[in-house]
Amino acid sequence: MPKVNKETFSNTEDGDLTDIEILEEDIIKAIGGLNMNSSAGPDGIPAKFLINTKDSIATPLKLILRKSLDEGKIPDLFKLAYVTPIHKGGSKLKPEQYRPVSLTSHVMKIFERVVKRNIMKHLIEQNLLNPGQHGFVPGRSTKTQLLQHYCDIFETLSEGTRIDTIFLDFAKAFDKVDHDILLQKSSQT
16 A cells, blocks of 8 residues: 655645646547537536537636635536436336436536546545555556556465455445435535
8 A cells, every 4th residue: 555645735725726726628538538429418508519519619718617626615506417217127116226416517527527627636645545556547547557566466375375255236236225315415515
């Protein structure tokens, strides 16, 4: 596990995000990752509009995001979502055969991607990610995880040592959550 350099963390109590770098090229790249056919969220801005105007809308979006980060506030409209039940299979008469999907603001998705890029850049540059972390890390995947696991097994067996492997599957994990507790906790934030 990498050692954490405590000096890389901000000492401010208010969660200062003013040092996050916002580049128009990152906004344009994030817009390019949107699905052209996806519906507009509660803000009424369709992905198609953002994609077709990405070069001219990048600067205004940059200014809005910068202001949001500087003030530590996200516009209420960007925090809303339309929640729609999506059928998972089986009987359409059983509520447990549906999962909720939230349709959120595409502008907020763009902001999240830009902030995520900055957070990941910081984590990688400061060596704060566990070397065993393969999910959601650039250049890593389930294939690199399996290759690392294979190498660990091969090395252990070549040393004449036993090795045990346990695989866990969290299928239908959301179905097993106590929804009353989830609603209670989410209403407290």
